[in-house]
Amino acid sequence: MTSKSETLFNRKRLLGGNLSVAYKNPVKIVRGEMQYLFDETGRRFLDAYNNVAHVGHCNPRVVEAGQRQMARLNTNTRYLSDNVLAFAERLIATLPENLNTCFFLNSGSEANELALRLARAYTCAIDLIVLDHAYHGNTTTMIDISPYKHDGPGGNGPPSWVHKVPLPDQYRGPYRGVGSEIAGMYSQHVVAVVNTLTTNDKQLCGFIAESLPSVGGQILLPENYLAQVYTEVRAAGGVCIADEVQTGYGRIGSHFWGFERYDVVPDIVVLGKPIGNGHPLGVVITTNEIARSFNNGMEFFSTFGGNNVSSAIGIAVLEVVQQEHLQAHAASTGERLLAELRKLMERHACIGDVRGAGFFIGVELVNNRETLEPATVLADQVVNEMRERAILLGTDGPFHNVIKIRPPMPFSSDDVTELVTNLDQVLQTVGSN
Amino acid sequence: MTSKSETLFNRKRLLGGNLSVAYKNPVKIVRGEMQYLFDETGRRFLDAYNNVAHVGHCNPRVVEAGQRQMARLNTNTRYLSDNVLAFAERLIATLPENLNTCFFLNSGSEANELALRLARAYTCAIDLIVLDHAYHGNTTTMIDISPYKHDGPGGNGPPSWVHKVPLPDQYRGPYRGVGSEIAGMYSQHVVAVVNTLTTNDKQLCGFIAESLPSVGGQILLPENYLAQVYTEVRAAGGVCIADEVQTGYGRIGSHFWGFERYDVVPDIVVLGKPIGNGHPLGVVITTNEIARSFNNGMEFFSTFGGNNVSSAIGIAVLEVVQQEHLQAHAASTGERLLAELRKLMERHACIGDVRGAGFFIGVELVNNRETLEPATVLADQVVNEMRERAILLGTDGPFHNVIKIRPPMPFSSDDVTELVTNLDQVLQTVGSN
Numbered sequence: 001m002t003s004k005s006e007t008l009f010n011r012k013r014l015l016g017g018n019l020s021v022a023y024k025n026p027v028k029i030v031r032g033e034m035q036y037l038f039d040e041t042g043r044r045f046l047d048a049y050n051n052v053a054h055v056g057h058c059n060p061r062v063v064e065a066g067q068r069q070m071a072r073l074n075t076n077t078r079y080l081s082d083n084v085l086a087f088a089e090r091l092i093a094t095l096p097e098n099l100n101t102c103f104f105l106n107s108g109s110e111a112n113e114l115a116l117r118l119a120r121a122y123t124c125a126i127d128l129i130v131l132d133h134a135y136h137g138n139t140t141t142m143i144d145i146s147p148y149k150h151d152g153p154g155g156n157g158p159p160s161w162v163h164k165v166p167l168p169d170q171y172r173g174p175y176r177g178v179g180s181e182i183a184g185m186y187s188q189h190v191v192a193v194v195n196t197l198t199t200n201d202k203q204l205c206g207f208i209a210e211s212l213p214s215v216g217g218q219i220l221l222p223e224n225y226l227a228q229v230y231t232e233v234r235a236a237g238g239v240c241i242a243d244e245v246q247t248g249y250g251r252i253g254s255h256f257w258g259f260e261r262y263d264v265v266p267d268i269v270v271l272g273k274p275i276g277n278g279h280p281l282g283v284v285i286t287t288n289e290i291a292r293s294f295n296n297g298m299e300f301f302s303t304f305g306g307n308n309v310s311s312a313i314g315i316a317v318l319e320v321v322q323q324e325h326l327q328a329h330a331a332s333t334g335e336r337l338l339a340e341l342r343k344l345m346e347r348h349a350c351i352g353d354v355r356g357a358g359f360f361i362g363v364e365l366v367n368n369r370e371t372l373e374p375a376t377v378l379a380d381q382v383v384n385e386m387r388e389r390a391i392l393l394g395t396d397g398p399f400h401n402v403i404k405i406r407p408p409m410p411f412s413s414d415d416v417t418e419l420v421t422n423l424d425q426v427l428q429t430v431g432s433n
Numbered sequence: 434m435t436s437k438s439e440t441l442f443n444r445k446r447l448l449g450g451n452l453s454v455a456y457k458n459p460v461k462i463v464r465g466e467m468q469y470l471f472d473e474t475g476r477r478f479l480d481a482y483n484n485v486a487h488v489g490h491c492n493p494r495v496v497e498a499g500q501r502q503m504a505r506l507n508t509n510t511r512y513l514s515d516n517v518l519a520f521a522e523r524l525i526a527t528l529p530e531n532l533n534t535c536f537f538l539n540s541g542s543e544a545n546e547l548a549l550r551l552a553r554a555y556t557c558a559i560d561l562i563v564l565d566h567a568y569h570g571n572t573t574t575m576i577d578i579s580p581y582k583h584d585g586p587g588g589n590g591p592p593s594w595v596h597k598v599p600l601p602d603q604y605r606g607p608y609r610g611v612g613s614e615i616a617g618m619y620s621q622h623v624v625a626v627v628n629t630l631t632t633n634d635k636q637l638c639g640f641i642a643e644s645l646p647s648v649g650g651q652i653l654l655p656e657n658y659l660a661q662v663y664t665e666v667r668a669a670g671g672v673c674i675a676d677e678v679q680t681g682y683g684r685i686g687s688h689f690w691g692f693e694r695y696d697v698v699p700d701i702v703v704l705g706k707p708i709g710n711g712h713p714l715g716v717v718i719t720t721n722e723i724a725r726s727f728n729n730g731m732e733f734f735s736t737f738g739g740n741n742v743s744s745a746i747g748i749a750v751l752e753v754v755q756q757e758h759l760q761a762h763a764a765s766t767g768e769r770l771l772a773e774l775r776k777l778m779e780r781h782a783c784i785g786d787v788r789g790a791g792f793f794i795g796v797e798l799v800n801n802r803e804t805l806e807p808a809t810v811l812a813d814q815v816v817n818e819m820r821e822r823a824i825l826l827g828t829d830g831p832f833h834n835v836i837k838i839r840p841p842m843p844f845s846s847d848d849v850t851e852l853v854t855n856l857d858q859v860l861q862t863v864g865s866n
Contacts, residue, residue, distance in 0.1 A: 001515065002515050002518075004513060007513045007514070007515060007518065008513060010518045010522070011513065011518060013533075014518055014521040014522060014525065014533070014534065014535055015510075015517075015518075015521060015534065015535055015536070015739075016534055016535070016536045016724045016727065016728065016733055017724060017725065017728040018727060018728040018729075018730075018731065018732050018733045019510060019511075019536075019732065019733060019734060020511060020732055020734070021511060021512075021513065022511040022512060026512070026513050027512050027513065028512065028513035028514070029506060029508055029512040029513070029514065030505075030506060030514075031505055031506050032505070032506045032507070032508060037506075037508065037512075050508065050509075052508070052509065052736060052737075053507075053508065057506065057507070057508065058503070058504055058505065058506065058507070063503050063504045066499075066500075066503050067499075067500040067503060067504070070491070070496050070499050070500060070503075071491055071496045071500070072463075072464055072465070072491065073462060073463060073464050073465045073470075073490065073491065074465070074486075074490070074491065074710075074711040074712070075462060075465060075470070075483065075485070075486065075490065075711060076483075076485065077448070077452060078452075078453060078454060078455040079454075079455060079459070079460050079461065079462040079470075080437060080440045080441060080444065080454065080459050080460065080461035080462070081440070081461070081462065081463075082434065082435050082440060084448075085435075085440065085443045085444060085447055085448075088447040088448060089443070089447060092447065100446075100447070101447065101448065101449055102447055102448055102449070103448070103449045103452075104448075105540075106539040106540045106543070106713040106737070107538075107539045107540075107543065107735065107736065107737055108736065109543065109735070110539070110540065110542065110543065110571075110572065113571075113572040113573060114571075116573065117573060138543075138546075138547075138733060138734065138735060139543065139546040139547075139572050139573075139574065140546060140549065140550060140572075140573075140574045141572065141573040141574055149731060152730070152731060153729075153730030153731055154729035154730035154731030155731060272736070273736055276737075277507075278507040278508065278737070278740060278742070279507070279737070279742070280539040280540075280713035280737035280740075280743065291449045291450060292450065294449065294451060295449065295450040295451040296451075296586075296587035297451075297585075297586030297587035298451065298576075298582060298585060298586055298587030298588060299451050299452065299453055300449055300451045300452060300571060301452060301453070301571065302540065302542070302571060303485060303540065303541065303705070303706055304485075304539070304540055304709075304711070304712070304713035304714075306448075307711060307713075309711070309712070310713065
């Protein structure tokens with residue numbers, strides 16, 4: 001095996017320079033097993049944030065399904081095949097009735113790309129409302145609709161058809177707190193965009209949001225926010241897109257899908273990351289009516305989308321989630337994790353907020369609980385110190401001061417103890433600097 | 434197993450309606466083995482056009498590599514890993530020296546998306562020259578640069594920054610024949626675009642073309658065309674992108690890459706379809722200089738791109754191509770296939786042209802060899818009749834009258850005989866109607 005320093009050297013030589021490496025002391029991973037990753041020395045790391053490995057790294061049932069199909073057939077959807085349809089059938093069964101037509105792709109970026117094409121085909125409009133700090137993908141058009149990218153370093157701002165509204169962050173956003181009026185204050189910004197468009201004789205294409213914004217800082221939307229926004233958007237002729245790339249498949253514990261938390265039904269649902277457990281997979285699910293409007297003479301075909309292996313893996317992941325009751329596990333174990341983290345707030349003034357649902361959790365670090373001054377440097381130190389203790393975490397949020405905890409779903413109660421005990425110790429050391 | 438009619442019914446119910454099914458009498462495929470596919474009754478089909486299964490459906494070496502890695506680790510490139518670098522190293526070794534920096538993605542669409550972002554970052558310009566009838570992907574921006582899509586059914590034409598030049602089709606294009614002046618006549622259209630941009634004080638971003646245009650009708654570019662175009666584009670400050678999604682990895686027999694046929698070196702090379710043998714994989718390879726210009730503060734990260742399994746499969750496919758001398762095989766067997774097809778021209782007036790290189794072949798059917806009236810209906814009949822004889826072919830070209838022959842690379846001399854014998858018989862029956 002190549003030494004770590006040589007690997008790092010080759011990486012700089014062979015790969016694009018704007019691909020970052022996690023941690024100051026990079027980790028070389030050579031093996032995965034459920035919620036654990038192992039480095040080249042055999043050291044075991046507790047994975048507390050790779051949500052892509054949804055049912056666990058190398059989950060044996062998923063591996064077996066992939067291996068078997070790989071040896072049998074892997075071709076495209078212009079031939080008839082049962083497993084892409086079986087996958088579609090099972091996905092649809094988890095969704096509200098009107099979401100009944102599937103398109104298969106190879107990533108969340110591709111899926112969000114298609115979602116936007118569907119919305120445009122249906123509305124014959126292009127003006128789109130997006131949440132500030134949102135991220136929807138790495139293609140040109142997805143960067144256009146992702147403030148996290150186009151307003152960040154190297155970005156050129158949004159195009160004129162993209163309308164940004166404040167991220168409804170009840171901890172740090174323009175309107176704070178838990179009052180029932182908060183949702184309305186945030187949704188008024190959507191109303192304002194709609195009014196401006198109307199004044200300018202423009203049509204609204206729609207609204208897109210992650211059901212729980214992730215890179216925005218592991219945000220839970222205020223109660224009623226999405227319901228109010230969806231009503232306004234639909235009244236203006238737009239469609240509502242739920243980006244469930246980070247939140248679907250039981251992660252939030254209380255519900256299978258993020259949007260269900262808010263008692264709304266989107267017109268288009270976008271899936272990515274967890275549904276293939278690491279295998280390149282994206283899906284868009286929409287209504288008959290929207291799918292029909294897209295069937296305008298131009299074929300939609302993805303060479304790899306919905307291929308036999310991707311479908312077999314997709315089915316296996318969904319089966320594991322359902323048959324092994326991982327949603328209920330995320331609910332109960334996530335609740336304990338949240339409670340333990342909240343206890344840490346009493347002992348560590350740097351923890352400004354602990355929020356989340358199930359295994360979708362953010363711990364926001366601040367230098368001052370009154371001013372909310374983001375503890376960006378501290379968050380970075382904590383994550384790197386935790387890495388030295390073989391626990392993998394990341395940061396998120398506009399100020400990179402939110403520790404994100406989104407572990408593979410098999411994350412156990414013992415893992416919770418290990419994570420919290422170490423975080424406590426690290427905060428004691430680093431946090432008091 | 435579900436019956437074929439039930440599968441077809443479920444497909445209409447569950448999938449987007451604008452995903453077409455191959456053949457009037459659809460094929461249900463349940464197993465693949467090198468250049469053969471098997472339907473639900475066990476009937477063997479000779480696959481003569483699925484170029485994605487480059488080294489053969491379920492090639493055992495590729496399957497084994499995927500199976501092994503799948504069970505060991507499949508995570509992202511923010512950790513250090515050897516196999517993504519080993520794949521990069523081997524890819525770069527097949528390319529001219531200055532093409533030395535790799536980006537890994539999950540499809541040709543994603544790879545062309547990134548290629549365009551790289552070109553824009555490097556040139557700070559957006560105006561792009563594209564070939565008529567070209568296809569580069571299914572995302573919004575890729576449809577913008579694909580006349581095959583935006584000028585076809587349901588399309589809305591090109592945006593103002595896309596400049597279309599004639600496809601240099603020496604059989605049917607505006608300038609015909611094999612004279613050395615033909616290349617200049619076609620490349621003058623590129624000069625004209627550059628001049629118009631200059632007049633309007635606009636900068637050129639670049640030029641993109643498939644090295645042998647595929648959906649355009651299995652076209653070989655005239656000698657010197659790319660050399661002349663690349664010179665003009667570079668003189669105007671633009672970059673040259675070679676879309677090798679259809680043509681790379683030895684398919685054309687004479688060379689490993691399509692662009693090598695024309696003795697040019699692109700600035701950006703885009704790979705897709707064959708390199709994963711069906712596994713979702715795309716790669717962009719460019720120069721240090723262009724990669725550096727893209728490293729402007731905005732990270733480029735693909736969740737699945739360059740993951741351990743994709744990399745292991747990528748390495749295996751490349752190794753099979755090289756170690757089993759599939760390029761040389763495509764050269765010799767493809768030459769025999771071309772010769773046999775040309776012999777059919779003597780007996781079938783409907784064959785207007787037979788062209789190709791290696792296993793990248795087009796047989797253009799016409800109703801009249803003088804007027805070149807496209808035999809669209811006949812081509813469709815031929816392909817469907819061949820399907821009844823268990824030989825899989827497709828059509829391409831602006832008039833869907835070009836029979837495309839792009840088999841998996843293990844396609845044998847016996848397969849050539851089977852294909853040509855049956856095509857001869859089918860043309861005798863159908864062609865004389």
